[in-house]
Amino acid sequence: MCLAIPVRVEALTDNDNALVDIGGVKKEISVALVEDVQVGDFVIMHVGYALNKVDPEEAEKTLALFAELGAAE
Amino acid sequence: MKYVDEYRDGRLAGHIAEKIRLEARPEQQYAFMEFCGGHTHAIFRYGIPDLLPDNVKMIHGPGCPVCVLPVPRIDAAIELAVVHKVILCSYGDMMRVPGSDRRSLLKAKADGADIRMVYSCADALGIAQDNPEREVVFFAIGFETTTPPTALVIRQARQQGVKNFSVFCNHVLTPSAISTILESPEVRDMGIVPLKGFIGPAHVSTVIGSQPYEYFAEEYQKPVVIAGFEPLDVLQAILMLIRQVNEGRAEVENEFVRAVTKDGNMKAKSLVADIFELRPEFEWRGLGLVPYSGLRIKKEYGFYDAENRFSLIASTGRDHKACECPSILRGVKTPKDCKLFGKGCTPENPVGSCMVSSEGACAAYYSYGRHQQALNNQKG
Ligand code: SF4
Helix, strand or coil, X not given: CXXXXXXXXXXXXXXXXEEEEECCEEEEEECCCCCCXXXXXXXXXXXXXXXEECXXXXXXXXXXXXXXXXXXX | XXXXXXXXXXXXXXXXXXXXXXXXXXXXXXXXXXEEHHHHHHHHHCCHHHHCCCCEEEEEEEECHHHHCCHHHHHHHHHHXXXXXXXEEEEHHHCCCCCHHHCCHHHHHHCCCCEXXXXXXXXXXXXXXXXXXXCEEEEEEECCCCHHHHHHHHHHHHHCCCCCEEEEEEEXXXXXXHHHHHHCHXXXXXXXXXXXXXXXXXXXXXXXXXXXXXXXXXXXXXXXXECCCCHHHHHHHHHHHHHHHHCCCCCEEECCCCCCCCCCCHHHHHHHHHHEEECCEEEECCCEEEECCEEEECHHHHHHEHHHHCCCCCCCCCCCCCCCHHHHHCCCCCHHHCCCECCXXXXXXXXXXXXXXXXXXXXXHHHHHHHHHHHHHXXX
């Protein structure tokens, strides 16, 4: 039950909720626990709640690090 | 899916695994605990043990909320539904966990109790609003990831004046469990668990941040690397741990920088602090009574505490005698050490909690062990 996934915020709706895209499926979740969520943000979703935002720059850096490891061979 | 698929690239996984083989010193033994059940699941699902050299071993930790909830708390939940006749709302994973005499929420439901599976605690509050003449209790379990949603729903119940809703609170804290493992005789004195470092939880850390682990690194001289749940994240974290061991460092490093900051989610943390307080102690399966390891609802919100609202009889139920879950949760044994594994105990008919959730070590061994074997047979 701890499995949680990054989802994209498609629209902000009433009561601190948001419509998100989960690999093509739309779902309404709560974004009440996260400060300043905007359309286009990726958030980590868990039991119907966003827990935090994904930082796109840091995500790129981690991927670059993996790729570097590969290139060093 | 973005932020998922890129972190599952098989070619890159091979490269990181190659680095691990190059950098792991043959004369050194590396045993790392992945605290969190989500990592246990990922490790088996992606066959990570097969990619590691023999001297790099993963020990499975107690970070599966379903696995660590002790029998008396499951009995109490069943009692709420059966004796107090409430509508009991539970996360799906809890439904099949055996309590005393192998009774579970699912069996109680089959016997007529009104037990409903919910995806989120907001659904439980909704059920209370739809059934004003009934008492509705949310069976709250989990680590720091599920606690903020429960806190929010308690606050909403009060704001909206919902009177027939309460929470049976079983929320537990990751850092206290890690301390208990590090303090355990198996790790400290006996050397039965030769723990060299930890993979820190992914989503728990998005909430609590990386700061709480600094204590373990300093006090116990154990490196901690916080990692995401995808296979490349886990492999990279293992490589980072190996480097720390090789260089004699014990630091907190963060592989999951894309979602974890030093302080975590302040908004969620302050909400939790508003609604909950520490219990002096809480019982865990496998770890026993752990001081300051669980949360209860503060007096101010006591109206929403099911333990106040209903008088529950303290159950003395114990685990099945042959079940090794308690030792497995402490990293002392593995599922293969259990006589019942795959025989009396399967995911369809679990004897112990570790066979129920897909994050439990027994269930992960069972599902992916078989899967692996089938693949090998095909190849052969
Ligand atoms: S296989 Fe079943 S009985 Fe054995 S330790 Fe695991 S959960 Fe317990």
